[in-house]
Amino acid sequence: MVFSSITFLVYFLPAILCLYYMAPVRMRNFILLTSSLFFYAWGEPIYVILMLISIFINYSFGILIDSTIKSPNTRFIKLWMALNLCANLGILGFFKYGDFVIKNINALFGTEMSLLNIPLPIGISFYTFQAMSYIIDLYRGKVRVQKNIVDFGTYIALFPQLIAGPIVRFKTIEEQLRHRVCNVFNFAAGSRRFILGLGKKVLIANNVGMVWDSISSMPSTEMSALSAWLGAVAFTLQIYFDFSGYSDMAIGLGKMFGFTFDENFRHPYSSKSITEFWRRWHISLGTWFKEYVYIPLGGNKYGAARQTMNILIVWALTGLWHGASWNFVIWGGYFAVILILEKLFINKLLERLDRSESESIITKFFGNIALRAYTLILVIISWVIFAIEDSYRIPEYLKSMVGFSADAQGMYLLQSNFILFVIAMIAATEVPQNIYRKLESEEGILGTKLRIVIEISGLIAILILSVAYSVASTYNPFLYFRF
């Protein structure tokens, strides 16, 4: 089930909300667990068993590891950890990377092993990573063992973030599983957030996605620079609005049930460096890799050479996490190199440009633009690598982007989607949020009334339009679904 479908909006959501709030408080986790399992089984009637297995394995290992830590004999602790890691990574590796491995072995050794052709279980990357965060944090003593399998199951399977994140660490949610605040403030905030996310996905992401779809099907030999750039920008916008929209819906839904998740996106396209970009994009993933891979590898504690190595490893894995294809590894590596260079010397250069402390508004303005342009161009190029899975086609696409040529179809797409792009680009910045915050801080009754009118009419407009586009569009992809 996708959040932007009528099935979810009209059938599933109101029914679950009803059940949740009518039931006694101690039944709430159970209701969430069963409805989340139903939600998952709806999309994966068979693979839901796999998720149940994963829940059971990690729940059992949690108790095992916890009792081993508390017992006098801690000899086997590393063994349990290793086994658990193998189990989790094994499941993930088999279902997601099985054919990738086979293809590469075939290519390397000339063998002709046949592919397994196993369909990818939806959300496996997300729930596996969540489970691993629990086990590792348990081992580190950062969280307490979860002995209630319903509560634990709720953590793993919670439908708001099951399919597409954010990757919620057990730490974040540990207390909330036992006790959370369900009041009108949270529910209203959740509804607002959900509607905004819905609009981002259905109104913006799906529509700019059609532009990318159109351009990516052009033979790249005939592509003009205009079309190439238009396509790249379209994908850049699509992936942001699709993914952050989904995260917004997840966070909003969580709020409706009383959960507070961490933010996953903070206007990443306003970043002034790639380092900053990765503190604002898919924050939960970056945090996960930092906590559970980078820091265990040593982070920056063993000198520059080791740090460089660590960064490369972490980013190759980050790339690979996104998909079982080499272009994703290249994508990760691309960022690794830039991040290393930024750490080494680029960041100092950028700081000089970042004259936010400067007095002159003009230097501030141009400095800002230069920084953002630097970041955005690198990001847009990265999305080209990300979007094209046949790696050998990437260089020709990038080549098409050089120059000033234009073609009729590109001009047509630009004309046809100009307003949409402008709206999307503005919506990607902090401008709308700043305006809203400014209105919110108005103390007077008049200011409040104005804000309320704008807010309610805006929300209703977005909701109505989203339903219309959801109903009438035959095009409703979800880019991060391969995870």
Added chain:
Amino acid sequence: MKKFRKYYNLILSYGFFMILAVFLLACILIQDKEFSDMENRSLQIFPKLNMNTIASGAFMSEFETYASDQVIGRDFWVKLKNSGDKLIGKKDNGSAYWGREGYLFSMEKIDMEQLAKNTSYLLKFKGNIEKKGLKLSVAAVPTSSEILYDKLIGRPAMADEAVVLKSLNDSMGEASIDLRGVLREHKDEYIYYKTDHHWTTLGAYYGYRKIMSRWGGNAEEPSRYKKEKVSDKFLGTTYSKIAGFNTGSDDIYRYLNYNIENSTLKIQKSGLGRENFDTIESRALFAEEKLATKDKYAYFLGGNDPLVRIDSPKKNGRALLIIKDSYANCLSPFFTDNYEQIYSVDLRYYRGNILELIEEIRKDMDLTDVLVIYNAIQISNDRNLVFLLR
């Protein structure tokens, strides 16, 4: 202030929930529709629920379609979406473009591989009938996207019909009748429907004239026909691709003269080409009853049947065989001035042997010409042309 915020959030919360709940109730209580007139398609009804459909996921994916198809106020939502597209400056919705003066253009793709195959089938067929002393003519009629291209806003890449025509002209040579010239000459007239992919009767008339001039036959002047508007509410196939789009409807005309008015139609429904036409009841060329339905273009010859015969009062012993798609339906009546019998075969439904059919016709009539007429997109993509060689 705090209390105010509390009430505000209360209203927001209940408001959001109530909207969803009301939707849910409405969708459950209101009866499901089976067909959408506006979108011209059947709507998904409640899917079968059993262990198989659940395990395979079929129930769920059909339910998703069901939920969307049966959502309350579906027509309103579809219309709203189309208005939204228009408002934001888009010129297409992924299935069709909207152009100037209310013209809608369907988005099509040409299957180049199939075009190559079809060209080779036509060539072989040409050889086969030339052995029997007949002449083949192939007319690939360009669609409005080709002739009225400047009515599109901007210059989107459309299916390249010029490539189709070139391919046919090159391989068929004299046998190919290129109608682009004559249609371009009259492009400022109402020769294509605005909301449908067909040409109008007027457009078909110009096609008829060109074909007759290539065959050395006579075509009457336009002024010799009585022009009658039979409908002004036609919303065709392209409209269905942007259902609910706020645009004017098309007019359907028929052109009458003595021969057309007094011609009759016989329809062979079996598709095997063996029914005796003499035993089939005659009916009118034009199907009045279709004008009250959505598919008004079926007014011409009642739609598409495997094999039909038009009998003209012009008793000159000559017959014409047309192998066609629906573009020929408003064209065939014009031939009643020149032929006593006009046979039309639709290869999608016809399962007989064309060469045998030709022999049958020749028993009583003088048959010299076979006309293959499709629109340029269809002639490229149609998978039934192989049956020419059955």
